[in-house]
Amino acid sequence: MVLEAARRYAAVAPATAPVVSARGLGLVFAAGGESTVALDSIDLDIARGAFVALIGPSGCGKTTLLRAIADLEQPSSGTLRVNGVSTAEARRARAYGYVFQAPALYPWRTIERNVMLPLEIMGLAKAEREARARRYLDLVGLGAFRRRFPWQLSGGMQQRASIARALSFEPALLLMDEPFGALDEITRDGLNLHLHDLWRRTGMSVVFVTHSIPEAVYLSTRIVVMSPRPGRIAAVIDNDLPVERPLDLRETPEFLRLAHRVRAALRAGHSYD
Amino acid sequence: MIRLRAAAPLLLVLGMLCVLWYGAAVWLNLDQARALADDGASARAIVLATFALDRPLLPAPHQILFELLRSSLFYPPDSPRSLLHHTWVTAETALAGFALALCFGTALALAIVRFRVLDRSLMLWIIASQTVPVLAIAPMVVVVLGNLGFTGLLPKALIAGWLSFFPVTIGMAKGLRSPDPMQRDLLRTYCASEAQVFRLLRLPASIGFLFPSVKLAASLALVGAIVAELPTGAQAGLGARLLTGSYYGQTMQIWAALVMAAMLAMAAIALIDLAQAMLRRQRGGRL
Numbered sequence: 001m002v003l004e005a006a007r008r009y010a011a012v013a014p015a016t017a018p019v020v021s022a023r024g025l026g027l028v029f030a031a032g033g034e035s036t037v038a039l040d041s042i043d044l045d046i047a048r049g050a051f052v053a054l055i056g057p058s059g060c061g062k063t064t065l066l067r068a069i070a071d072l073e074q075p076s077s078g079t080l081r082v083n084g085v086s087t088a089e090a091r092r093a094r095a096y097g098y099v100f101q102a103p104a105l106y107p108w109r110t111i112e113r114n115v116m117l118p119l120e121i122m123g124l125a126k127a128e129r130e131a132r133a134r135r136y137l138d139l140v141g142l143g144a145f146r147r148r149f150p151w152q153l154s155g156g157m158q159q160r161a162s163i164a165r166a167l168s169f170e171p172a173l174l175l176m177d178e179p180f181g182a183l184d185e186i187t188r189d190g191l192n193l194h195l196h197d198l199w200r201r202t203g204m205s206v207v208f209v210t211h212s213i214p215e216a217v218y219l220s221t222r223i224v225v226m227s228p229r230p231g232r233i234a235a236v237i238d239n240d241l242p243v244e245r246p247l248d249l250r251e252t253p254e255f256l257r258l259a260h261r262v263r264a265a266l267r268a269g270h271s272y273d
Numbered sequence: 274m275i276r277l278r279a280a281a282p283l284l285l286v287l288g289m290l291c292v293l294w295y296g297a298a299v300w301l302n303l304d305q306a307r308a309l310a311d312d313g314a315s316a317r318a319i320v321l322a323t324f325a326l327d328r329p330l331l332p333a334p335h336q337i338l339f340e341l342l343r344s345s346l347f348y349p350p351d352s353p354r355s356l357l358h359h360t361w362v363t364a365e366t367a368l369a370g371f372a373l374a375l376c377f378g379t380a381l382a383l384a385i386v387r388f389r390v391l392d393r394s395l396m397l398w399i400i401a402s403q404t405v406p407v408l409a410i411a412p413m414v415v416v417v418l419g420n421l422g423f424t425g426l427l428p429k430a431l432i433a434g435w436l437s438f439f440p441v442t443i444g445m446a447k448g449l450r451s452p453d454p455m456q457r458d459l460l461r462t463y464c465a466s467e468a469q470v471f472r473l474l475r476l477p478a479s480i481g482f483l484f485p486s487v488k489l490a491a492s493l494a495l496v497g498a499i500v501a502e503l504p505t506g507a508q509a510g511l512g513a514r515l516l517t518g519s520y521y522g523q524t525m526q527i528w529a530a531l532v533m534a535a536m537l538a539m540a541a542i543a544l545i546d547l548a549q550a551m552l553r554r555q556r557g558g559r560l
Contacts, residue, residue, distance in 0.1 A: 072458055091464055098462040104455045108477045108556045117473065121463045149557035 017084055019173050019205045020046040020069055024078035027064055027231075037230035038064040041078070044224065044233065048172075051199050051206045053216035053223045055262065056269070061231020062209045066177050069207065070098050082173070094122065096173040097166030101181055103158035105150035105165075112137065112146040115165045122169055136164040139198070156187035163195075167202075176208045180215070189247055192218055196245055213266075214250055217241070217259050225262060227269025234269030237261055294334050299323045301330040332525045340525040341532055353509065360533050362510040366498035367491075367537075369426055370433020374490050377434060378441025385442070386449040386475070387467075403439050407432060407497065412504035429510075433497030437490040444486025448479025481560040484549045491541040499534060511537075 025042035028035050038061045046052050054062040067073040068080060071087035082090035090096065097118075105114045115133040124132070137143050140160040142153075150158055159179055166174060180188045196219055199206055210216050216223050220239050227234040241254060249255055302323035309326070310319050324333040332340070341356065348355035381399070385392045411432050418428040452474050460470050502512025511530045518527035553560045 070462055072461060091462065094464060096462070098459070100455050100459070102455060104459050106456065106474070106477070107559065108480075110557070118463045121460070121465045121469055121473070149559065151559060152557065 017048070018045040019048050019050075019083060020044065020207065021081045021084075022065075022078065023080075025065075025068070025075050025080050026077035027061070027068060027073060028076045039068070039075070040230035040232050042231075042233055044236075046205060046207060046222075049203055049205055051196075051208065051219055051221045053220035054207065054209045054226060055211060055213065055216045055223060056226030056231075056234075056266065057211065057228055059231075060226040060228040060269075062226050063177055064231065065226075066175050066207060066209050070096060070175055094118075094169060095171060096175050097169065097171040099159075099163055099166050099174070099176040099179045101178045103150065103155075103162040105158055105161060107150055110147050110149055111142060111153065111161050114150065114161060115168050118165060118169045132168050133164075136167045137161070139167070140164045140194070154187075156183050156191065159183065160191065160194075167198075172204050174204055174206045176206065178209050178211070181210075188215070193247055195219065200243065213259050213262050217255060217262060218245060218247075218250060223262055225265040225269060227266075232269070235265035237265065291334055294331075295324070298329065298331045298333045302326055305330065328522050329524060332528050336525055337528045337532060340529040344526070344529055356514070356529060356533060359510050359514050359530070360537060363495070363498050363502065363512065363534070364537055366426060366429040366501065366510065367433055367495045367541075369430035370497055370501075371437060371491055371494040373430055373434030374438040374441055374494060375487070378438040378490070379445050381438070381442045382445035382449060383471070385446050399439065399442060402435070407436055408500055408503070411501055415501070415504055429498060429501035432501035433494045436497035436500070437493035440486035440489040440493070441483075444483050445479055448482030449475045451482060452478045480552065484545065484560075488542055488545050491545060492538045495534065495538050495541065 022042050022044045025039055025044075026037070027039040028037050030036075042065065054065060056062050064073055068075055069082060069087060071091040080087055083093075083095050085093070105111070106117070109117065112130075112133045115137060116129045119129040119132060134143065134146070137146055140163055142157060142160055142164065145153060145157065145161075150161070153161065159182075163179070180191050183191065192215060195206075199219075206219075208216075208219060217239065223237040223239055224233055225235040225237065226232065237258070239258060241249065241258065299320055303319070305326055306319050306322040310322060314322075323329070324336065326332075329336070344354070344356035348358075350357045350361075352358060381395070385395060414432055415428045418424070418431070449471075456474060456478075457470070460474055465473070499510070499512040499515070502510035503516055511534050514530035515527055518524070518530065549560065
């Protein structure tokens with residue numbers, strides 16, 4: 001017991017330890033006698049402060065992997081540690097903020113009170129809740145829409161509000177599941193720019209699920225390419241584009257070369273039969 | 274102008290109903306009017322007489338209206354002859370029964386949603402409880418509780434509550450289950466306690482579902498209150514007025530009590546609508 005606890009703290013302590021660490025991770029969904037292998041022998045380390053994009057075709061298990069990190073799904077085999085502890089402990093310690101595919105705002109709460117929801121659950125004082133809601137709504141550019149209700153805002157604004165909500169309790173790890181998937185191209189560009197800027201300023205670690213190659217290349221420091229049936233890691237590509245990333249970086253030869261490598265890795269991992 | 278346009282269809286239906294009603298009154302009261310008429314009375318006089326009988330089979334609308342006003346206004350409100358007195362007795366019972374139904378129905382829904390076992394084991398009994406003819410067991414409830422020393426409001430409120438808790442339970446259970454998986458996963462990522470999930474997600478999500486069932490429960494509580502008054506010796510209440518009216522052939526008294534009951538139900542629905550509108554405003558215009 002004591003040894004176990006000591007080991008846990010030793011694992012938390014060094015700043016160089018990975019935020020997420022998976023070894024031989026497998027996850028099988030069993031339903032009605034049939035079982036689907038969603039994840040198969042995943043080995044992955046995500047370094048502190050990294051921006052990791054998980055990319056792959058539908059059904060490759062990228063969302064499942066993210067949900068497993070968040071302790072929303074339980075692995076069937078292997079180990080998965082977040083901040084050196086089990087995913088359940090990490091969730092109890094409120095180690096991460098999660099942004100879903102849809103904004104998942106509560107329609108009976110104003111935008112401001114939606115952002116304050118996690119703070120209310122975590123028991124912060126009212127003044128602090130209000131200050132944080134204001135700060136993070138300003139950060140995502142929604143300061144003027146505090147008192148509106150979710151359905152009075154556009155889809156992009158709603159998703160920005162949900163990002164402010166995930167940031168409000170200042171987690172060191174942000175898990176994002178295709179957050180901009182349902183948005184139009186122009187809104188998406190704006191939010192990508194915004195998110196990259198946010199990541200640089202806060203220094204948090206981000207795991208970002210997407211099926212858009214340009215988005216993955218534009219945002220990340222590292223791209224994890226996954227292949228379906230069973231969900232496996234096909235390739236890990238380091239992204240050495242400069243930290244400064246204006247939107248027109250996407251037309252440069254370096255960007256296109258990297259995008260090409262990702263596409264090739266996707267094609268290699270994807271069989272159409 | 275807009276108000277008038279909204280009221281026009283309502284008034285049209287009311288007018289048509291009146292015409293039909295007067296026609297039916299002539300038809301149903303004709304034999305009695307003819308028997309009471311002097312020999313050689315004109316047809317016109319006989320038809321007019323059908324609207325002015327003391328104990329008509331079907332009183333004409335103006336007779337009901339007059340009886341309603343007479344029995345409401347000509348006696349002090351605490352007199353047993355005052356219709357207002359009886360209305361208040363029934364309203365009190367219905368209100369108490371409605372409050373019981375809200376509490377019990379909500380508690381039952383919370384239990385059913387929280388414990389899956391209860392959903393399977395209790396639901397059948399809840400449905401069975403609604404198939405019991407309340408009119409048949411109401412006297413037993415009153416007698417048994419009377420022997421235990423409970424008289425007056427409580428037995429009647431229990432019967433009204435029995436009749437009205439079911440829609441509250443069903444509506445509430447449906448509302449409590451309405452949050453989608455993503456809304457629930459969100460609270461899981463915050464490691465919210467079960468009490469917090471109920472308070473912050475399930476309860477606020479259920480309120481929009483609750484209003485239709487609450488309206489149904491309110492009118493059922495009124496029916497329950499009237500039914501509960503029948504076996505209690507018919508001392509007071511609209512139910513008592515219906516019973517004594519039918520004993521003594523006072524059809525106008527019966528109809529006045531029925532109209533009063535209908536107005537009571539409409540008032541209850543209007544109050545619930547008001548609460549709904551206030552909540553909607555608080556939520557920015559959407560429930």
